[in-house]
Amino acid sequence: MTTTRREYVLQALSERLSTLPITFKRNDPLPERVPADGLLILRDGEMGEPEVLLSPLTYSWEHEARIELFVAAPTAAERDRQMDALLAQLGVLIKANPSLGGAVEYAEVQAPKFEDIAPEGAAAIRxxxxKVLLHYTSSGPLD
Incomplete structure (x- = not known):
């Protein structure tokens, strides 16, 4: 079975994200509890409308993948510290190899959006x- 360009790109991003010191999942539902080391879920996101070039027919994508990060700790200060450290590591990871080993032309990290969650009977969650914009080309919309 042949892997599509889209899946190849998402696998390349997954491989890099799985090196972070946090539990990594792809497209999993949200768990009831956040692991002690935190949780990162990669969502495939939206491919959007491609720019189509002719001769040869080429689809140029700006694929918007989403990374969801979750940390749980007893105090807001600890949650903030853990999240900041993870975001710094994520930034270094993408900057060190913005082509994801040649899988994309460029991976561009967007500004984070934060939310505090207080589930009943569990530690508060940050x-x-x-969003990560993945710039790449393919030979068709399903390739």
Whole structure:
């Protein structure tokens, strides 16, 4: 079975994200509890409308993948510190190899969006969403 360009790109991003010191999942539902080391969920996101070039027919994508980060700690200060450290590591990871090993032309990290969650009977959670724009080309919309 042949892997599509889209899946190849998402696998390249997944491989890099899985090196972070946090539990990594892809497209999983939100768990009831956040692991002690935190949780990162990569969502495939939206591919958007491609720019189509002719001769040869080429689809140029700006694929918007989403990274969801979750940390749980007893105090707001600790949650903030953990989230800041994870975001700094994520930034270094993408900056060090913005082509994801040649899988994309460029991976561009967007500004984070934060949310605090207080589930009943569990430690408070600091959540963050980071969009990553993945610039790449394919020979068709399903390739």
């Amino acid at each position: 959540a963050c969403e980071v």
